[in-house]
Amino acid sequence: MSKTIAVIPGDGIGPEIMDATIRCLDALDCGLDYEYVQAGVVALEGPEKDLLPAATVDAIARHKVALKGPLTTPIGGGFTSINVTLRRKFDLYANVRPAISFPGTKARYENIDIITVRENTEGAYLAEGQEMLDNGNTAVSMIRNTRKGSERIVRYAFEMARAKGRKKVMAVHKANIMKTSSGLFLDIAREVAKEYPDIQFGEMIVDNTCMQLVMNPYQFDVIVTTNLFGDILSDLCAGLVGGLGLAPGANIGADAAIFEAVHGSAPDIAGKKIANPCALLLAAADMLDHMGMVAKGTRLRNAIRETIDAKDRTTPDVGGTGNTDTFGDAIIERIKASA
Numbered sequence: 094m095s096k097t098i099a100v101i102p103g104d105g106i107g108p109e110i111m112d113a114t115i116r117c118l119d120a121l122d123c124g125l126d127y128e129y130v131q132a133g134v135v136a137l138e139g140p141e142k143d144l145l146p147a148a149t150v151d152a153i154a155r156h157k158v159a160l161k162g163p164l165t166t167p168i169g170g171g172f173t174s175i176n177v178t179l180r181r182k183f184d185l186y187a188n189v190r191p192a193i194s195f196p197g198t199k200a201r202y203e204n205i206d207i208i209t210v211r212e213n214t215e216g217a218y219l220a221e222g223q224e225m226l227d228n229g230n231t232a233v234s235m236i237r238n239t240r241k242g243s244e245r246i247v248r249y250a251f252e253m254a255r256a257k258g259r260k261k262v263m264a265v266h267k268a269n270i271m272k273t274s275s276g277l278f279l280d281i282a283r284e285v286a287k288e289y290p291d292i293q294f295g296e297m298i299v300d301n302t303c304m305q306l307v308m309n310p311y312q313f314d315v316i317v318t319t320n321l322f323g324d325i326l327s328d329l330c331a332g333l334v335g336g337l338g339l340a341p342g343a344n345i346g347a348d349a350a351i352f353e354a355v356h357g358s359a360p361d362i363a364g365k366k367i368a369n370p371c372a373l374l375l376a377a378a379d380m381l382d383h384m385g386m387v388a389k390g391t392r393l394r395n396a397i398r399e400t401i402d403a404k405d406r407t408t409p410d411v412g413g414t415g416n417t418d419t420f421g422d423a424i425i426e427r428i429k430a431s432a
């Protein structure tokens with residue numbers, strides 16, 4: 094039975110890396126069909142004249158799974174981030190960002206394998222009620238964390254850890270100072286952890302976590318945390334494995350899931366065909382896991398790993414002399430060889 098997903102190529106390098114990714118998915122013979130829809134500046138400047146057209150939202154709602162290229166949110170003009178809007182519209186409460194080492198890439202550490210599970214819908218990151226008071230001399234915004242929000246993200250982290258055979262979940266907080274907002278999150282993390290005696294639970298204050306990640310990242314397995322801390326920590330983790338070029342991300346809710354590269358639309362290299370497609374490809378592998386095609390997801394990850402390791406037709410950012418298309422070709426050869 095075929096399954097249709099919404100495909101949003103996006104802006105800048107988006108269409109180039111999406112093309113390589115779809116070719117790899119086809120080589121895996123996943124039985125996927127694609128409904129192509131637009132978002133971002135390409136949609137604003139196209140016939141849709143809207144950063145996030147209704148047809149795109151409708152396609153995500155119907156298919157429940159989307160693969161998304163990076164989107165440019167125009168600076169100024171009162172445009173809100175399309176990514177934030179999508180998270181809100183579909184209540185995509187879990188932002189899952191794996192940071193995994195690839196051999197031969199420029200990175201501070203080898204053999205890193207950390208997954209950050211970030212709450213995606215509440216907390217300081219939303220800057221709710223932000224306003225300037227006192228003639229522009231005082232800035233305020235509110236932090237709202239809820240039992241529902243904390244409970245479902247911690248539970249998601251434990252369920253994911255169990256499903257992936259991970260050993261340890263670390264709740265990261267600042268409850269020593271932010272006694273209400275972060276304190277609620279920590280209390281609930283402790284409560285939920287008791288339901289998962291098979292998985293080790295730890296808790297760590299966020300500033301110490303930053304230092305520990307840089308000094309000894311091997312002590313971490315799964316990190317679960319609130320929105321703003323997760324935003325920062327997941328980029329720190331990406332830095333440990335050589336930057337955003339190999340960092341996938343997933344935004345998951347009860348009714349929809351959107352898989353994407355963590356990096357942006359890279360306008361400086363758009364159209365040059367030198368963009369590394371791996372972050373989006375790794376997001377596609379996570380999408381296959383999510384859709385129950387775990388063996389195919391693993392084959393895709395292995396093909397990416399072997400291609401990078403061999404520096405076979407890879408893009409310059411991972412030490413090769415190839416381009417986006419040749420990188421895709423090299424991965425496809427390995428996918429087919431693994432059939």
Ligand SMILES: NC(=O)c1ccc[n+]([C@@H]2O[C@H](COP(=O)([O-])OP(=O)(O)OC[C@H]3O[C@@H](n4cnc5c(N)ncnc54)[C@H](O)[C@@H]3O)[C@@H](O)[C@H]2O)c1
Nearest residue numbers: 163164165166338355356357358359360361362368369410
């Ligand atoms: N998920 C998203 O849709 C998303 C995420 C971040 C930024 N953005 C948007 O992207 C635009 C550009 O943002 P930015 O320049 O700050 O960040 P960026 O991630 O687009 O680029 C940062 C640097 O990394 C390089 N780079 C990024 N992806 C690469 C790849 N796949 N292969 C090789 N090199 C790569 C770029 O060339 C650039 O030098 C902005 O409009 C921003 O709003 C979108």
